[in-house]
Amino acid sequence: MNKAEKNVQREDKKGYPSPSLQRLPLYLRQLKQYQREGVEKASCTRIAQDLGLISVQVRKDLSMTGIAGRPKVGYNIDELISRIESFLGWDKKRKAVLIGAGALGGAILGYAGFVEHGLSICAAFDVDEKKIGTSIRSCPVYSLDDLEKFVEQNQIVIGIVTVPQSVAQLVTDKMVKAGIRAIWNYSPVRLNVPSNVVCETVQLSSSFAVLSSKVKSMLAEEKKKEQSKQ
C-alpha cells in the first residue's frame, strides 16, 4: 500500500465499531417492543434470544452507551432506550432536506420511523415542474434552484440524496456549498465531500449481492445433494 492510499483510508478515523453501531437500531426496536408489552427490565440473554444474537455481543454493544445493568435482572428498559437514543443523537431533532422527489424520495418521506430518530425532513427539492409547488406526505416540494437559500435560511444539517446517479455529485456540491454538514446518500455512487462534511451511502445492491450469494450457494448445495443421491 502506498502513501496516497494510506491517506485515503485514514480519512475515516472511526470511533466505535460500525457493526455495533448498526445493531443499535435493532436493540432500540426490540426494547420499544418490550415497552409496549409493559416489560420494565431486560437482560442481554433475553434481548439476544429475541434478536437471534448472542448475549456477550449484546452486552458489549450496549456498553457503548455507558448503561449499567444489574446481575440477574438486566437493564432498565426506559433508561436503556434513552441511552441509545442519546448516544446516537436521536434525542435531538436534526433538520434535513431531501433532494429528488421521485419514488424513492417519496418512500423515505413516507417512512414514519425516521421521525423517531430525530430526523426532521423540512422540504424536498426537485427539478420536475409538475412536482414543484406540491406536497408529498405533507412535505413541500421546491425547485432545486431554491435549495441553497433554503438550507442557509433554515440551518439544515442533513441532506438526503435520492436523485439519479448522474446528478448526485452535482446536487451534493450544491448542498455542501450551502452549508450542509451530513449527507445520506441513496444513489449508487461515491460522493466527494470535503473533510468537514460526513457522508453515508445506502447500498441497496450490496444487500442484494449478499442475498444472491446465499441463493447461489443454496442452489449449489441442493444440486450436490441431488447428485449424491443417485
Next chain:
Amino acid sequence: MNKAEKNVQREDKKGYPSPSLQRLPLYLRQLKQYQREGVEKASCTRIAQDLGLISVQVRKDLSMTGIAGRPKVGYNIDELISRIESFLGWDKKRKAVLIGAGALGGAILGYAGFVEHGLSICAAFDVDEKKIGTSIRSCPVYSLDDLEKFVEQNQIVIGIVTVPQSVAQLVTDKMVKAGIRAIWNYSPVRLNVPSNVVCETVQLSSSFAVLSSKVKSMLAEEKKKEQSKQ
C-alpha cells in the same frame, strides 16, 4: 455463550466474507463505467483509486471470482464484469414477487438497476382494493389472496417484503408455504424462515445510525476545538 446461542449463530455458515461480497456491486458499477468510456483493461490500483479503496483489498475481493490479471496491465474489464456477474448469479434471471405495493415497493419496482442484476419482478401483491388490478411501473398488482397460487404456478424464487412490520412475518409465512426460496426483507423486523430458505434484511435505520454517529462526533469535535480556542 451457551449451546442454544451457538446453534442460532451457526445457522449462517458463510462461504465468502460478507464485506467483500458487499463491495462487488461497487466494482461492477465502476467497471461498467470504464466500459462506457471505452477502456479495456483496469488495474487494481486504478479501481482502488476511483473507489477510494486500497489496491490489495480490491485484488483480494476480485480474486473471489477466480479472475487472473496480468502484471503491469491489470484485468480485462469485459471478462471481470462477467466473472463478477456469474459469481453472484446475476447472469441468470431470477423470478421474484414483491409484497406491499406502497411507496417503498414502488421505488423498488422503479429502480431499473435490479433488472441488470438478474432480478425479474413478475408481480406485486397488496391488500388495498384500490391498487389491486392496476399496474405499477408496468408490473401488475394482484390480491394477496392470489400470492400462493401465483408463486407456485410461476416458479418464483425470490420474495421482496415491503409491507409494514406488523404483517411482515405473516406475509413471509405465506411465501414460504408457497415455495419461495429467498426473501429480501425491507421491513425492520427479523423474519423467521425455515433452514431451506435464505433471507437478507435491508436495514435503512442501521445506515442512519452510522450517519448519526458520524454527525455526533463531528459536532463534538467542533465544540472541542471551539473551546480550546478561547
Next chain:
DNA sequence: TTTAAAGCAATAAATTTTTATCGATTTTTT
C-alpha cells in the same frame, strides 16, 4: 539488450470484531 516501473499473486502481519471465560453481584430457592 538491459534496466526500471507497475502490478499481480501469495503470504504474513496487523487490526478489528466476535466469542469465550471468569470472578463478582444480585436475586431466588432451599
Next chain:
DNA sequence: AAAAAATCGATAAAAATTTATTGCTTTAAA
C-alpha cells in the same frame, strides 16, 4: 441463612477482515 442460579462487567482468546510485504512477471523506457 446458606446455596444455587442468572447475569453483569472485564479480560482473554479466537476468528474474521484488512493491510503490509515480498517475489515474480510483464511492459516500457533507456
